[in-house]
């Protein structure tokens with residue numbers, strides 16, 4: 001087989017946010033390493049990173065998720081403010097609208113102790129353009145919903161641009177001399193014995209094993225160490241060598257809507273200092289929308305579970321009927337004027353969903369580190385995940401995050417995993 005690129009210290013598979021931040025901190029920690037990033041796409045951030053709704057929040061029920069996100073937000077902010085590198089960050093806030101006996105209240109009250117949260121009562125909700133606080137009885141009983149009575153607004157939250165966030169790491173990696181191999185599909189991890197005997201059928205049960213190379217579309221690449229940052233596609237590589245990724249693909253869809261009411265709502269919000277409507281989560285079914293001020297539109301989405309199978313399509317498409325019949329009735333019950341908004345664009349992607357606790361998985365096996373299971377919030381946690389991958393690569397047990405908090409690496413691994421179940425997955 002042709003040798004496509006010589007021998008590297010580290011080969012990172014996947015040029016989404018996870019692969020880029022992992023490569024960045026590995027190289028930054030030791031500039032002498034020869035690092036390569038491989039992706040089958042034509043450029044970086046073409047997988048789920050480029051399909052994100054693109055909001056960030058540090059409102060999580062779990063302390064670990066809070067720190068992964070809070071630290072990454074602080075780092076992104078420091079780059080945007082300190083280095084003049086625009087990540088498109090706007091602190092428009094995340095507004096959780098709540099019903100009178102909202103089941104999320106206890107968690108939100110706890111989250112308030114960790115970060116900046118503003119509480120709005122009914123009087124203040126009355127001042128929000130487009131929001132209806134009344135609901136016809138039949139609508140309420142058919143959809144199983146109740147009007148909003150209050151809201152919690154996370155202030156260290158907002159929107160950013162995935163290509164700009166990822167672009168920062170890509171540019172820095174290029175400057176540090178990291179190589180990129182795009183349009184290159186990794187077909188297989190080649191399992192080999194650490195000390196080959198050159199017998200057919202190796203490696204045998206009793207031989208120490210490692211990944212000896214990558215079978216790629218145009219030959220083979222060899223490295224001492226591999227980082228698998230392939231998100232929902234991780235099973236295709238790990239499955240054949242008998243390693244479980246512990247995540248399942250969940251299809252998620254985004255509908256970008258526009259029209260005069262959307263435009264008016266977007267820019268006439270007086271409760272935060274940006275004047276832009278916040279990222280808003282309705283009290284039921286996780287229906288949410290993210291302002292897209294540049295396009296004067298809104299991105300609407302909602303997570304579904306029962307009835308949505310785990311299949312993984314190569315080119316997933318958004319289903320207009322899902323917007324019309326599942327999302328829109330709920331959306332227009334709270335914001336009646338959005339009922340006549342038009343779909344201007346739509347797309348779909350996948351969450352690599354950790355179905356057990358909705359935290360990322362970062363674990364080492366042989367000479368590979370796997371980073372997946374970002375469960376719908378990998379962009380906002382991307383910087384912290386990269387730091388943990390790099391620290392695991394260096395053989396450390398703990399990682400100091402940008403916000404000063406320390407994470408025990410094994411807590412996000414498999415064998416000694418210790419994380420609570422996350423309650424705020426959108």
Ligand SMILES: Cc1cc2nc3c(=O)[nH]c(=O)nc-3n(C[C@H](O)[C@H](O)[C@H](O)COP(=O)(O)OP(=O)(O)OC[C@H]3O[C@@H](n4cnc5c(N)ncnc54)[C@H](O)[C@@H]3O)c2cc1C
Pocket residue numbers: 013014015016017018019038039040041045046047048049050051052053054055056184185186187229230231232233234237252253254348349350351352371372374375376377378379380381
């Ligand atoms: C609709 C939607 C909305 C979302 N909204 C948000 C949000 O608002 N905020 C947020 O923080 N997160 C959000 N997410 C989640 C976020 O997008 C992901 O958590 C994050 O992008 C995962 O990054 P990644 O690098 O792990 O994966 P990806 O970006 O998917 O990167 C994986 C890369 O691996 C490559 N690859 C895979 N297999 C191979 C192979 N065999 N050979 C070569 N290359 C390979 C792919 O081409 C891809 O580029 C959203 C996701 C979706 C789908």
